[in-house]
Amino acid sequence: MTELLTLKEYQAIANSMDIPKTAFINGKNKPGQGKKLKTKNPATGELIATIASCNAKDVDLAVKKANEAFNKGVWAKKTPQDRKEILIKLCKLITRNRKELAVIESLESGKPIIDCEQIDIPETINTIKWHAELIDKIYDQAGPVNDNALSLIVREPIGVVAAILPWNFPLLMLAWKIGPALAAGCSIIVKPAEQTSISSLKLANLASEAGIPDGVFQVLPGGGKDVGEPLALHENVDMISFTGSTETGKKILKYSSDSNLKKVVLECGGKNPAIVFSDAENLDNVAEHIVTGAFWNMGENCSAISRLIVSKKIKKQLLKKVKLRLRDWKTGDPLNPRNRLGALIDAEHCKKVKSYMNKNIPEGPFVPPTILEVNKKAKVVKDEIFGPILSVIEFSDEDEAIAIANETKYGLTASVFTSSNRKAIRTARELKAGTVTINCYGEGDITTPFGGFKQSGFGGRDNSFHAHDQYTETKTIWIDLNDPSEGDNIG
Numbered sequence: 001m002t003e004l005l006t007l008k009e010y011q012a013i014a015n016s017m018d019i020p021k022t023a024f025i026n027g028k029n030k031p032g033q034g035k036k037l038k039t040k041n042p043a044t045g046e047l048i049a050t051i052a053s054c055n056a057k058d059v060d061l062a063v064k065k066a067n068e069a070f071n072k073g074v075w076a077k078k079t080p081q082d083r084k085e086i087l088i089k090l091c092k093l094i095t096r097n098r099k100e101l102a103v104i105e106s107l108e109s110g111k112p113i114i115d116c117e118q119i120d121i122p123e124t125i126n127t128i129k130w131h132a133e134l135i136d137k138i139y140d141q142a143g144p145v146n147d148n149a150l151s152l153i154v155r156e157p158i159g160v161v162a163a164i165l166p167w168n169f170p171l172l173m174l175a176w177k178i179g180p181a182l183a184a185g186c187s188i189i190v191k192p193a194e195q196t197s198i199s200s201l202k203l204a205n206l207a208s209e210a211g212i213p214d215g216v217f218q219v220l221p222g223g224g225k226d227v228g229e230p231l232a233l234h235e236n237v238d239m240i241s242f243t244g245s246t247e248t249g250k251k252i253l254k255y256s257s258d259s260n261l262k263k264v265v266l267e268c269g270g271k272n273p274a275i276v277f278s279d280a281e282n283l284d285n286v287a288e289h290i291v292t293g294a295f296w297n298m299g300e301n302c303s304a305i306s307r308l309i310v311s312k313k314i315k316k317q318l319l320k321k322v323k324l325r326l327r328d329w330k331t332g333d334p335l336n337p338r339n340r341l342g343a344l345i346d347a348e349h350c351k352k353v354k355s356y357m358n359k360n361i362p363e364g365p366f367v368p369p370t371i372l373e374v375n376k377k378a379k380v381v382k383d384e385i386f387g388p389i390l391s392v393i394e395f396s397d398e399d400e401a402i403a404i405a406n407e408t409k410y411g412l413t414a415s416v417f418t419s420s421n422r423k424a425i426r427t428a429r430e431l432k433a434g435t436v437t438i439n440c441y442g443e444g445d446i447t448t449p450f451g452g453f454k455q456s457g458f459g460g461r462d463n464s465f466h467a468h469d470q471y472t473e474t475k476t477i478w479i480d481l482n483d484p485s486e487g488d489n490i491g
């Protein structure tokens with residue numbers, strides 16, 4: 001477990017660190033031709049930095065450079081071992097800079113530093129390392145054909161990828177995209193969320209230092225309309241990998257069909273259920289998982305548990321334990337390592353989240369974790385809120401629990417708590433979700449695919465071999481083994 005510093009030590013890092021403020025295009029820090037972005041600290045409202053922002057002209061330049069790098073093969077045609085070594089060097093540089101990166105992450109996104117130190121940074125490193133290690137251990141295939149032919153089924157990097165990122169896990173979502181895309185040999189252009197560009201810019205500079213060639217990994221800060229849309233509409237971008245709202249995801253699909261049918265992979269919203277049956281083992285443990293699942297990262301998490309669907313028989317007992325545990329989850333200054341909850345991302349989001357709460361919440365960016373016992377038809381049960389609100393709905397039998405859980409347009413993750421293995425598996429099979437966890441909250445890990453059913457996702461999965469494959473094209477190479485000098489062998 002990473003050793004934590006004191007609040008004063010984190011503040012000292014915040015006050016002394018170098019903040020990259022320019023776009024990163026073709027291996028160089030460039031001003032960008034859009035209107036500047038003001039990155040503010042969500043916890044205090046103070047300005048962290050004024051950052052370059054890009055527009056469609058910068059997009060054109062970055063796409064040109066990404067294609068040139070790809071076509072020259074400066075990265076795509078390096079040996080697998082060389083690409084692996086460079087990505088591992090990047091992991092070492094991230095490790096060396098981890099305190100600074102953790103502070104940037106906390107300052108920009110309002111996340112508690114304890115999570116940045118113990119989850120976001122280690123997982124970012126682990127993701128890139130896992131994909132780097134995969135490069136020289138993954139095989140292509142030969143088809144089962146007659147002896148007079150040999151068929152090869154090979155993966156090739158898809159080309160130029162654009163990644164459009166959200167603000168809730170700026171570094172980890174970046175790693176989920178660049179890890180497999182760079183491992184596969186693609187060039188990648190990243191558009192971070194407007195609120196959180198600094199960590200991506202820092203990482204691009206480290207990647208260049210590690211030896212990633214110019215044009216292979218570029219970062220274009222800017223707005224969705226100014227940078228995201230031109231990237232997604234670009235004729236020379238081969239793939240878009242997006243994490244964000246379902247609403248924007250649908251637009252991305254349209255941009256693809258309006259342009260070059262670029263491949264689209266979307267990881268969108270969630271309204272994730274946790275079903276707790278009356279025979280759940282150890283309610284203290286269940287309560288621990290529910291609190292973490294619902295309130296970790298202030299609930300600004302597409303896989304957050306936002307609907308607790310609990311048996312009538314144990315509802316009172318479980319809620320008592322959940323509330324008791326919540327007392328240890330202090331809310332406040334994200335840089336203070338004692339706080340488990342930080343600030344919500346910005347004033348607009350705060351307003352939206354608070355509108356679902358039926359009591360007067362104090363002004364400001366800190367929203368206390370809230371539990372609402374509601375009817376399954378309530379608005380709070382339907383909408384993705386992306387805040388620290390847990391709706392509680394009771395059920396009487398297994399069928400009803402499953403029906404309530406599936407009554408949503410989303411299908412990202414779900415959890416089941418029961419001491420019956422049969423019931424657990426039966427329920428897991430019935431739930432329409434990309435990941436179902438049994439007797440715990442979680443998302444799987446780097447070895448397991450992550451993505452959603454229904455309107456939670458489209459076109460692929462993050463993490464694991466599945467992620468690697470989605471940044472490649474499959475090509476069949478058919479080799480005729482007949483010897484033409486031996487006469488007519490056709491047929």
Ligand code: ADP
Pocket residue numbers: 164165166167191192193194222223224225227228229232243244245246247248249251
């Ligand atoms: P949120 O509501 O959580 O901010 P969004 O889906 O709006 O989620 O944002 C996710 C990412 O998509 C951000 O980087 C944002 O700038 C980008 N984005 C927003 N609108 C568009 C758009 N029309 N085209 C491309 N990207 C967009």
